Amino acid sequence: MxxxxxxxxxxxxxxxxxxxxxxxxxxxxxxxxxxxxxxxxxxxxxxxxxxxxxxxxxxxxxxxxxxxxxxxxxxxxxxxxxxxxxxxxxxxxxxxxxxxxxxxxxxxxxxxxxxxxxxxxxxxxxxxxxxxxxxxxxxxxxxxxxxxxxxxxxxxxxxxxxxxxxxxxxxxxxxxxxxxxxxxxxxxxxxxxxxxxxxxxxxxxxxxxxxxxxxxxxxxxxxxxxxxxxxxxxxxxxxxxxxxxxxxxxxxxxxxxxxxxxxxxxxxxxxxxxxxxxxxxxxxxxxxxxxxxxxxxxxxxxxxxxxxxxxxxxxxxxxxxxxxxxxxxxxxxxxxxxxxxxxxxxxxxxxLEKKIIQDVDSKEEKFIFSKEISFNEVFFKYDKEEVLNNISFKINKGETVAIVGHSGAGKSTIADLLIRFYDVQSGTIKIDDINIQELSLGQLRDLMGVVTQESILFNDSVINNIGLGLKEIDHNQVIKSSQMANAHDFIENMGEKYHTQIGDGGNKLSGGEKQRLSIARAIYKNPEILILDEATSSLDTKSEKSVQEALDRLMKNRTSLVIAHRLSTIQNADKIIVLDKGKIVEMGSHLELIKKNNFYKNFIDMQSFS
Incomplete structure (x- = not known):
């Protein structure tokens, strides 16, 4: 009963x-x-x-x-x-x-x-x-x-x-x-x-x-x-x-x-x-x-x-x-x-799962990013495994900051914490001196565009993938975004062009085409903060060149956090942060870190960015 x-x-x-x-x-x-x-x-x-x-x-x-x-x-x-x-x-x-x-x-x-x-x-x-x-x-x-x-x-x-x-x-x-x-x-x-x-x-x-x-x-x-x-x-x-x-x-x-x-x-x-x-x-x-x-x-x-x-x-x-x-x-x-x-x-x-990211009600419809992003003594663990230990750095508005390190060093975790896929266990992450936990998830994520190593696409049309999450999609703006992402030409060659169904996970497209669509999606959103997580690491040389050109256009005059895999992606960054076992071991420009002849120089010599 x-x-x-x-x-x-x-x-x-x-x-x-x-x-x-x-x-x-x-x-x-x-x-x-x-x-x-x-x-x-x-x-x-x-x-x-x-x-x-x-x-x-x-x-x-x-x-x-x-x-x-x-x-x-x-x-x-x-x-x-x-x-x-x-x-x-x-x-x-x-x-x-x-x-x-x-x-x-x-x-x-x-x-x-x-x-x-x-x-x-x-x-x-x-x-x-x-x-x-x-x-x-x-x-x-x-x-x-x-x-x-x-x-x-x-x-x-x-x-x-x-x-x-x-x-x-x-x-x-x-x-x-x-x-x-x-x-x-x-x-x-x-x-x-x-x-x-x-x-x-x-x-x-x-x-x-x-x-x-x-x-x-x-x-x-x-x-x-x-x-x-x-x-x-x-x-x-x-x-x-x-x-x-x-x-x-x-x-x-x-x-x-x-x-x-x-x-x-x-x-x-x-x-x-x-x-x-x-x-x-x-x-x-x-x-x-x-x-x-x-x-x-x-x-x-x-x-x-x-x-x-x-x-x-x-x-x-x-x-x-x-x-x-x-x-x-x-x-x-x-x-x-x-x-x-x-x-x-x-x-x-x-x-009934209660472990969720706590959201807040915000009176402001949109948050205006004007100054800097700062990580302040951030610690983070997955269960009992320590991933980040006392991480502190700043990204000024308009800067490109690259994060390098071996696999498992905590690079992607920094990006995940910034976008609040997880919350820090101690320390704070701030945007313009405001703790990101005081912003609503909607306000925070409206600021950001993400391009990851794995191109996440949906079983829908090209245009709906580029305008993901938006009720009204501006077709002309979609075309401009695709052109900037070097995607317009291959889209025009598809059967129904921008209304072509791309299959489950975009399986009707090549790896480079999928990545360029992901970049077009980020360009269309026009975010103030850009997160690139190993965005070119899985591409062949020809595809990488096309995608890298698109990324360069996307990053222009934009605040960017780049999780780097290849030297070509990071050497022009304003600041490079080197992680080792969850700690920042070096920080500076490409030339400054080369002169130090330490961790970063070893990465360059071994070509083992991950």
């Missing part, structure tokens, strides 16, 4: 659909009871061939109506008997059948309406969860994603959400529909025969015990299954991304074995889960038949003793048979909710 309530909590935001679903469920339940209750007088009309029986019913009625069980039954019997005497048995049969058809029509109408609002409730809840997950993905720090497999995240957005969708549907019915049907049917059965119904009630704890035994352990198994599915998706993504390397190193067999191991593990887990889940329906049905057999034996004995009329007993059995469906639905919801909770707990890794 705890699982059912936890799943149901997801739907509480959509009270309108929830209450409408509940209301139509109750109406559907009433008309369902009425439609099946009409079977008793129907049988009475068919089985009683003598009109004397109806005359006795009329004569025995005292004419005083009351709301007791006996009073209601006597009034219904009197009314039908009077109608049968006045209009004949066949006319009475037509009346009852017509009333039965009306009840069934109303029941199904309200059932459809309840299902309609249930669908709205389920889809609204899933959309809300999906939107919340995506919004959280956009604001979570990068470290979260370095710790979490991509396949796991993709599995959360697909398989886990689907599991929760099924659970919400089953749970909503199990809480807001099936109990009302069970209560309504039981009350009617109690009215018809108290003894028979007590017999059924005594059977329920046994049925509940069997169902709970089957459902135990489903939650943990489901969680493990979803984690394994995430691993498979992650491995599949790695395979698609690295097919060239896999084939080049003849690693197909190795990758196949890795995949087969993970696939078999998922197969074993899902087989165990499905065995239990698929057991739910036959077990529920068997328990229902067991209860029905008991009712037949006990009820038949009551008929033999004359304590209950045969037509009433048959009507009772038909009503009782309707109890099996909601009980099966509730038992299925218990299984589904166990799997849904496992999926929800995985999703909550994202939705």
């Amino acid at each position: 705890k699982n059912l309530l936890r799943i149901a909590k997801i739907t509480l935001k959509f009270r309108k659909s929830l209450f409408l679903n509940l209301g139509f469920n109750i109406l559907g339940m009433f008309f369902s009871i009425f439609s099946f209750a009409m079977i008793i007088p129907l049988l009475r009309i068919i089985f009683n061939s003598s009109m004397d029986v109806f005359q006795k019913m009329v004569n025995s009625y005292n004419g005083i109506f009351n709301w007791s069980k006996e009073g209601i039954v006597d009034f219904v019997n009197f009314s039908l008997a009077q109608y049968a005497i006045n209009n004949g048995r066949y006319s009475t049969l037509i009346l009852i059948c017509g009333f039965l058809v009306l009840m069934v029509f109303l029941k199904n109408t309200f059932t459809f309406l309840s299902t309609f609002f249930l669908s709205d409730l389920v889809q609204s809840s899933i959309k809300s969860l999906r939107d919340l997950m995506y919004q959280k993905v956009l604001i979570l720090p990068l470290k979260f994603f370095s710790d979490e497999k991509k396949g796991n995240l993709l599995s959360m957005f697909s398989a886990d959400l689907k599991e929760i969708e099924l659970s919400i549907k089953a749970t909503t019915n199990a809480i807001f529909k099936d109990p009302f049907y069970v209560i309504g049917y039981f009350l009617t059965l109690f009215i018809i025969s108290f003894k028979l119904t007590i017999f059924i009630v005594l059977f329920l704890p046994f049925a509940g015990f069997i169902i709970s035994k089957i459902s135990n352990g489903l939650r943990k198994r489901s969680q493990k299954g979803q984690e394994n599915l995430g691993s498979i998706l992650s491995l599949t993504e790695e395979t698609l991304f690295g097919l060239r390397i896999i084939k080049s190193f003849n690693a197909q067999k190795f990758m196949k074995n890795r995949f087969n191991d993970k696939s078999y593990s998922l197969y074993s887990i899902m087989l165990g889960i499905n065995r239990r889940v698929y057991l739910a329906s036959p077990v529920s049905e068997f328990l229902g038949v067991l209860a029905t057999s008991g009712v037949l034996l006990y009820g038949g004995n009551l008929v033999f003793k004359g304590e209950i009329q045969p037509d009433v007993f048959i009507g009772y059995l038909i009503l009782f048979s309707q109890l099996i469906s909601p009980f099966k639905s509730i038992s299925k919801a218990i299984y589904d909710s166990s799997q849904g909770i496992a999926a929800l707990e995985r999703i909550e890794k994202i939705t």
Whole structure:
């Protein structure tokens, strides 16, 4: 029950659909009871061939109506008997059948309406969860994603959400529909025969015990299954991304074995889960038949003793048979909710994650950068690993500052801290003497344009990639930006030019073309501060020359922080900062550092910039 309530909590935001679903469920339940209750007088009309029986019913009625069980039954019997005497048995049969058809029509109408609002409730809840997950993905720090497999995240957005969708549907019915049907049917059965119904009630704890035994352990198994599915998706993504390397190193067999191991593990887990889940329906049905057999034996004995009329007993059995469906639905919801909770707990890794970059509300719409950027005694760690140690330097407006050092020295971390992908553990980073943590993320990042070693492009048109994040894109300005980035010529040669779809990650473009599009995007944004992170390191000589020309245009009269890989990128910088093991070991111009004949000179001699 705890699982059912936890799943149901997801739907509480959509009270309108929830209450409408509940209301139509109750109406559907009433008309369902009425439609099946009409079977008793129907049988009475068919089985009683003598009109004397109806005359006795009329004569025995005292004419005083009351709301007791006996009073209601006597009034219904009197009314039908009077109608049968006045209009004949066949006319009475037509009346009852017509009333039965009306009840069934109303029941199904309200059932459809309840299902309609249930669908709205389920889809609204899933959309809300999906939107919340995506919004959280956009604001979570990068470290979260370095710790979490991509396949796991993709599995959360697909398989886990689907599991929760099924659970919400089953749970909503199990809480807001099936109990009302069970209560309504039981009350009617109690009215018809108290003894028979007590017999059924005594059977329920046994049925509940069997169902709970089957459902135990489903939650943990489901969680493990979803984690394994995430691993498979992650491995599949790695395979698609690295097919060239896999084939080049003849690693197909190795990758196949890795995949087969993970696939078999998922197969074993899902087989165990499905065995239990698929057991739910036959077990529920068997328990229902067991209860029905008991009712037949006990009820038949009551008929033999004359304590209950045969037509009433048959009507009772038909009503009782309707109890099996909601009980099966509730038992299925218990299984589904166990799997849904496992999926929800995985999703909550994202939705409840509190380690986010704290934003501030800013009254100013735009921050004007006028003087300098300063790092002041900055320390930073990834978990326990120290990355930056007591980093202090300044970048004056309009300056180009290059950062060099071996791989792992902390170069890219400096850029990440400036743009607030991470926050410093101690020290401050300021722009014009204002701590960047006092600026809103929007204000801070509006100042900056980023070009990285890996060209990040999206499966969209050229123009939408260049104008990323903007509602309105100036086509003429896009062309000018592309020309400055040496990208205009190859764009014009594409099939639909600026409206050409470039494929997933820009896979229809070469490395140099992708990088020039990234530069065009940065030029179009026209940022005051430019961050270049190894922007030419992965290009061939011809592509590098074209990209370097574009970068030179982009950096002109702009404040630039350059994470350097090649000598050609950094030798013209106003200031060069040399990092070693997270510390600044040298700082100065190219010529000044060459004269020192130390760290920087060694880098030049070895040509080992990274």
